[in-house]
Amino acid sequence: MKALVYRGPGKKQLEDMPKPTLRDATDAVVRVTKTTICGTDLHILKGDVATVTSGRILGHEGIGVIEEVGVAVSRFKKGDRVVISCITACAKCDYCRRGMPSHCEQGGWILGNTIDGTQAEFVRIPFADTSFHLIPENADEDAMVMLSDILPTGYECGVLNGAVKPGDTVAIVGAGPVGLSALLTTQFFAAAKIIVIDLDDNRLAVAKQFGATAVINSTDGKAVETILAMTAGQGVDVAIEAVGVGATFDICQEIVGAGGHIANVGVHGQSVTLQLEKLWSRNITLTTRLVDAVTTPLLLKTVMAGKLRPAQLITHHFSLEEILNAYDTFGNAGREHALKVILNNE
């Protein structure tokens, strides 16, 4: 089968790989019908993710049709159309039972990381019973792909951890796919003001369309003072960090109001400076989270109810055979005005 294979830092190839087969009784094999590329895949290609070794098929998102299930799989069967969760959950370990399968003892984020992933014609999924979501009749399949990772990430790490509530003023720093996912799901809670900050005017224009009540291009270094002016010096109720560098984290700690929340969503490669000399007395809550994808059933309901339209996040379509082009487009998101790309394999 065709698959996108990591061959060390900077190297990826569309290769012929053996079709995966069942290994454990709890496995399923899925024919991937749609997949996508994540910012994390770009990190891997830079060589930043030490757990990914040469020869690995990348990808941890997608939907497909079940080809075969192991004898211990009881909730899904051959032919079922499913969303593949980016988080594989054994459902039995302490972390899974605490609602934190991101840290599952045998699962977590393993797809396209420590086991072969979804950017391929087929993929083996461990713990199938608790790592899939059945796709309803009439669902928009492109939209379903957004449920694998990007939407639960924005919602869980940003909106839920940030404890957004009706009437709040929320700032989202970073208008890439994950920041925009936070923007879409922040609107679940009737936030009064949603301010999006980015360096890219195109992304800010998208943010406006997606429901931002104000946008700020922070190129001039004045985002903090602008936001403080917009909030009568009080700062925001919730600051969502959706980039993953020190500069954007700093904006968050400068604009968060007393009693407010900083929800970190960004993947950080370096330490940051935490201004505890100012913040110790400010009654702040700062959270971090690897997505648990435990809210996917809930998000699926809101999609089917028309309360959430994730297809908005999709800017480009390719066939799986064009995946190198797709990586090029996604890797130059600014130039290409790209958010999420869909790779079809049908």
Add this chain to the structure above:
Amino acid sequence: MKALVYRGPGKKQLEDMPKPTLRDATDAVVRVTKTTICGTDLHILKGDVATVTSGRILGHEGIGVIEEVGVAVSRFKKGDRVVISCITACAKCDYCRRGMPSHCEQGGWILGNTIDGTQAEFVRIPFADTSFHLIPENADEDAMVMLSDILPTGYECGVLNGAVKPGDTVAIVGAGPVGLSALLTTQFFAAAKIIVIDLDDNRLAVAKQFGATAVINSTDGKAVETILAMTAGQGVDVAIEAVGVGATFDICQEIVGAGGHIANVGVHGQSVTLQLEKLWSRNITLTTRLVDAVTTPLLLKTVMAGKLRPAQLITHHFSLEEILNAYDTFGNAGREHALKVILNNE
């Protein structure tokens, strides 16, 4: 001044009454510019509310302009335009500090109950600093009247107590003003399905316009089976009782799913039968609440942000002099297709 005065069961008159004056240092006197009539006022007129005695000026909702403040009032001043909260809060007693001013030792629901109310040209408001909300520039004044009572009631007693969350299926039993307020504010939390049940097709049509995803006329006694069929026999996540009689409470206890919530909003005059022989093992939460009106600042923000449009609730306008007509209209809400009526005094 003119005022609507209760003269015993079944009797009310528009009378000339002395203009109120400051009594305590924490009082304010307000010129009422807009007021409205509440279902509770009708209860009072039936003689159902023992604390209300003959000679009382009715009304616990409205907006106005401050005429005069006591020496201990520091947050408001003459000339301020304010929403009058239906709940008077001393802010100092244990109940107030627990966020439950409905049970304030010196306040709570006293307006138009144990002290003279707002259906008059002027009203004295105790504990002014913590019983008013400043009206922003550009606010729609009719909408502001809905913040005195009806919106916080639907939101606090129904939506918050019912713990509505994204993706939920919510049933609201009763499509009068309070049920519709719950309907409007349920939408703060991206509920997937909102089913409204009533006996009146006109109100159900309004509910549809206000965002109900399904409506059921329960005249045929089949509401329970219809809802169970709509939910694959699982029942609803949240059932909001917004009427106050046994029959509607029964619907709620029959349709609530395992792990679900029943939020009672209705004012009940009689006991109900609780089917604990079925419910003891169903992991149900049942709540009651007299509105605390602690969310009014939050609701005000959502109104100003355009996330909530309470003026939808207003069907009729009268001048204060026409208040007897207004009572007639409101008291025959079905015939008149009435929801909330506004009484202007300007």
Add this chain to the structure above:
Amino acid sequence: MKALVYRGPGKKQLEDMPKPTLRDATDAVVRVTKTTICGTDLHILKGDVATVTSGRILGHEGIGVIEEVGVAVSRFKKGDRVVISCITACAKCDYCRRGMPSHCEQGGWILGNTIDGTQAEFVRIPFADTSFHLIPENADEDAMVMLSDILPTGYECGVLNGAVKPGDTVAIVGAGPVGLSALLTTQFFAAAKIIVIDLDDNRLAVAKQFGATAVINSTDGKAVETILAMTAGQGVDVAIEAVGVGATFDICQEIVGAGGHIANVGVHGQSVTLQLEKLWSRNITLTTRLVDAVTTPLLLKTVMAGKLRPAQLITHHFSLEEILNAYDTFGNAGREHALKVILNNE
């Protein structure tokens, strides 16, 4: 093997039954070393539990040693000493994932109900991976038996659902094993006053020893007025109903303070009257719950840390062969001063 078999209302026998064998890949067979009798077993014997049919081996509590596991069991192995949970959890269905395995689609309370139970030399346990808890070295095995059902029931249905918090005044109505379990675990949260109400002076004396700060014998019908007097007329923060009849439920609704909680633990056979005409405005939360046994790992930690001494609940020991005597003792708990009895099979 020997087993206690239900033979219709009023009939039970110690019989020779076939030793259970593995049926599904997720099963285990356990040699039961200690079991006990639950108040629910007495209900079954009265014929009150329609799902239990003649020929059923009773019992849903106990500890044992694993004899054999199915091929899909990965977390336990032959020879492991385990606590058997009264709740069987598939860990995969929506209810399990919501933390509510009491309503598990394939499990829940099935042991000694719809499948054979633990009052036998051996028992088959479905979904073994998520229905056992490993017994630590050095654990008191009698104490471990209390973790199957009685302690999580008191803790989850009473204390957690009642939302007991430091400084609270808590009333527990009923000083049987489940009420006493609530009493022991209420002390996790530094309640200031814990009042226990019962008709039996012996049980009240036990309650005193277990940490009640006051006890009331309600035989004279004055429990309500006594408690109101003890709380300056305010009522209690939390009322835990641990009996399951209308009279005890009534005490709870009469003594709960404004803003308080009624946590129903008792198994009710009949409806009760809910005084909504008083309670609608009292900001009350009433909960019901079939134990989910999701807190057993936490309780196990507190037992091992010496914060909870459940062996206090055990008054009598028998061998499994003496189980009819044990039922007699437990069934006449008042006369025998019995709380929990241990049945040894070693």
Add this chain to the structure above:
Amino acid sequence: MKALVYRGPGKKQLEDMPKPTLRDATDAVVRVTKTTICGTDLHILKGDVATVTSGRILGHEGIGVIEEVGVAVSRFKKGDRVVISCITACAKCDYCRRGMPSHCEQGGWILGNTIDGTQAEFVRIPFADTSFHLIPENADEDAMVMLSDILPTGYECGVLNGAVKPGDTVAIVGAGPVGLSALLTTQFFAAAKIIVIDLDDNRLAVAKQFGATAVINSTDGKAVETILAMTAGQGVDVAIEAVGVGATFDICQEIVGAGGHIANVGVHGQSVTLQLEKLWSRNITLTTRLVDAVTTPLLLKTVMAGKLRPAQLITHHFSLEEILNAYDTFGNAGREHALKVILNNE
């Protein structure tokens, strides 16, 4: 009257100062009968707290007898014995109504900071109605002094913000008075293991007496590895930072387990390095808080119920005239084996 007056960095004197008088209608004047010294007072004396200017009477803790109240004070009267809260609360501003009087617009921490404090024979207290707590009959007055600041600080900033729950493993870094207050109140929630880390063996011995299940002298720089070894490499559920320097904050971020909490209590003078490159995916919650002292009524109940014995924290007694000696003792806490000192003025 006699008072301890700040005269610039490094300078303090016991001086004759004018007795305070009522200034606002909401004020009270209190005869201070007992006060104490806080670590913050030492910070002030180093010149670290810019808001404190020369001539200020220090002190924000204590109890006393009300001498006189303003006309708007309704809940207290001359002769009442009261605990003086370190946080002055207007009860009316948005922060107070959000339960966060630490950031009260007119109050907050002002005593011994921006207005004269309690290390004097008399003190003026603004917003008296909501800044005092009545002392019950039979209360231990020394214990009451601990309710002004140190106990609510340990409880709110450490234990509540850390979300300690039954069965948890909690590490407290720093065994000074605030760390020990966290230690005492952590026990409200039946934590299974409480590990206290400090550099001073005497304080660690005290921690053992106060309920620590393990203590670690971190002088050898091995605290982190010791704690990881004690927790099977998982880390702790809650890490409470009770010192306020980078080194102790680092211990906290190294030992917190996935899904755990870091509750910062320490007053930090400098930024710290936050290892987001490790923590971003660890599902951590980090909190900061200036004490709000909103739990003082609850703590008072637990003290009166014997669940909390704060007099344990008191090691030395002086008369107010000996306050310079008391500062010397408290300022050399290690040498003097001092925790809290009581200054009597009776």
